[in-house]
Amino acid sequence: MVDEVDQDGIERIDVRYVANLARLYLDDSEVDTFQGQMEGIVEYVKQIGELDLSEIEPTSHARPIQNILREDVVSPGLDHELVMDNAPREKDGQFAVPQIIE
């Protein structure tokens, strides 16, 4: 990543690069707007860096839960036709997308 810190100590974010990681196109005016806003937000959230977290376990989940398992048995899913009614493009009962392989 090409991010760097400028002389004011502000972390520079390559907004378009990050957006592309998320498969999201931006136009130039969006990049301009988001640039300052994102850097302001990131600068603020850096405050958590002042805490000593070396001995702290992370919480990935609000409640302590283990893997929830079930029997591996076949059960009915959603109705195929109903699901395909929402498809932007359909061919032969399948989702159609632009060609991937030549």
Add this chain to the structure above:
Amino acid sequence: MGIEISSLTVHGALDALSGGECSSEELVRDVVAEIAKRDAEVGAYVSVDEELALEQARAADAARSAGKCGRLLGVPIAIKDVLNVEGQSCTCGSKILEGYTSPYDATAIAKLRAEGAVFLGRANMDEFAMGSTTQNSAYKVTHNPWNLDCVPGGSSGGSAAAVAAGEAIAALGTDTGGSIRQPASFCGCVGLKPSYGRISRYGLVAFASSLDQIGPITKNVRDAALLCEVMSGVDKMDSSSMDEPIPQLAVDLPADLKGVTLGLPKEYFVDGMDDDVRRGVMAAVEKCRELGAEIKEVSLPHTKYAVSTYYIIATAEASANLARFDGVRYGKRAEGATDPIDMYGKTRAEGFGAEVKRRIILGTYVLSSGYYDAYYLSAQKVRTLIRQDFEKVFEDCDALLAPVTPSPAYRIGENLDDPLQMYLGDICTVTANLAGICGLSVPCAMTESGLPVGLQILGPAFKEENILKVGHAYEQARGDMPLPEILKR
């Protein structure tokens, strides 16, 4: 039919229905008439499905005549546009889901349906529940029924505005960082965020999966208790739903608070807090003391890190969850793409609004290589500290009293171009989601300019009965609150 719809509660409607004062069909027609009268100004609904609602109402009336009963039989409820109801649209306030029809019921919806509830329509919201004002909806701006120039709060702003404006008997919202409690507070309603895992999230379009919870927005605490109780329970379709006993929440709500210890977290009474909000909340605290509660000041020392922690975790989870909107299986697909990657980029550019884009980018950034440890992993560790803060104070407090927000509802358009300022307003609500505990917002005062103020009551995880008891006893002692002027027109 002689029933005042604007202040009609769920329990009041059930009494009227069982007493033969009205039918569900009449009730639905009356509520639809209120919507027709007012929603052009308020903008609470994205869509109202009158025919489908009347069909359900007639079925409820037939069931009642046949001697069947249901705990919500024939009661019309508004549903936030993020919960799947079979056969209805579910836009999530986004253009990317325009034209989508739900092929199934969310578990919470199925449970309400099984008890005979009637689904009126789709309540407006910030796109994908990202926002505190409902201005981020791609469809319309919702106005606060108390002052149409002000925001109703968000993201469940449509749900709260519908209840406040007499356009629904009750409503469902969702709360990821305050999205039930804050609009309930801004609109003078009761809003309950249940404990994480209390209500199945199956069929709720995910924003941040470790924080999201479904909950009711109602006209009183008893109604919120009933709706929560009906929707609760473990679900095999949501492995994070918890197999905890469901207490009978709507009954056995005492009138006093003898023997109850309530904590006052000093960090929630922040500098720069609105004077009317502080006065209103402190008056409510005094009322609870008069009711017999012991009040003690407590400290939640990591509160100042909550907004940072929340916006790192919530956006990280959102960036992953919203990857599913790619134009392949449902919703919008951009035209003219040359290959699938191009199709994703264009579809998402056209389909998402600015706030959603901002959060996807921020979430992708904090998860990206080289930044993961500094932001995401650190935030998860601070989340542990915030959770431990609560565990500690709940060792000797039954519940906590606090404001819901530092200020009452503000003007439409204010701070729209300053997302960080907007995020800082979530300081009093995001903590409950990070810790997985339950929270309730109950109206407690009016500001000098005539806007409602909410009292927040926080309780330990799976102790909804604690906060509902406090909320109900306080509500009874407080007495009736005024109604918005718009209802008198």
